[in-house]
Amino acid sequence: MLIEEQIVQRAVNGDREAFTALYDRHFDKIYRYIYVKVRSQAEAEDLTQDVFIKAYEAIKSYKWRDLPFTAWLFKIAHNRVIDHVRKTAKEKKTSLDEAGAIASGDPVYMTEQNFEIYQLKDALTKLPDAQREVATLRFIAELSIAEVAVTLGKSEGTVKALQFNAIASLRKLLYGKING
Numbered sequence: 541m542l543i544e545e546q547i548v549q550r551a552v553n554g555d556r557e558a559f560t561a562l563y564d565r566h567f568d569k570i571y572r573y574i575y576v577k578v579r580s581q582a583e584a585e586d587l588t589q590d591v592f593i594k595a596y597e598a599i600k601s602y603k604w605r606d607l608p609f610t611a612w613l614f615k616i617a618h619n620r621v622i623d624h625v626r627k628t629a630k631e632k633k634t635s636l637d638e639a640g641a642i643a644s645g646d647p648v649y650m651t652e653q654n655f656e657i658y659q660l661k662d663a664l665t666k667l668p669d670a671q672r673e674v675a676t677l678r679f680i681a682e683l684s685i686a687e688v689a690v691t692l693g694k695s696e697g698t699v700k701a702l703q704f705n706a707i708a709s710l711r712k713l714l715y716g717k718i719n720g
Contacts, residue, residue, distance in 0.1 A: 552599055562595075562609065569682055573680055578625075591620050597614075614683060618691055660710075667709055669704055673692060
């Protein structure tokens with residue numbers, strides 16, 4: 541990760557191109573994480589932009605501490621999602637963009653895919669908050685155990701235990717009890 545550290549240091553020193561490189565490198569992961577949390581393409585896009593604006597504003601105070609820049613960025617995203625959830629009602633909204641995406645493509649495939657996504661999202665909502673957060677960061681945002689630990693302020697052992705329990709719970713929720 542020496543290259544990442546060098547890019548981050550250039551961004552800390554005010555290099556806009558370096559920050560743009562960090563944006564390009566991390567945008568998709570941050571977006572996926574937020575999208576799973578807010579379940580709206582438009583809101584996820586807005587919040588992802590907010591995360592990078594906040595990161596850009598705070599980048600000069602960032603210190604490399606032998607931990608990936610990603611963990612710092614996900615901490616900003618995590619806090620931004622919490623703020624957003626507190627401010628918004630819990631009703632489901634479908635944007636015009638999502639309606640258009642659903643209308644295009646093979647209807648059978650889209651229906652199956654949407655149903656599988658719905659089942660997973662529904663199962664995730666049934667997990668305890670800590671398990672849901674770990675599962676989302678590990679498998680949707682694709683963070684490492686260490687990055688999740690830093691992001692959530694938990695030990696790696698705690699993250700591993702929460703991940704194990706989340707996977708076991710998701711298996712039961714999605715596939716019923718195995719062998720019994």
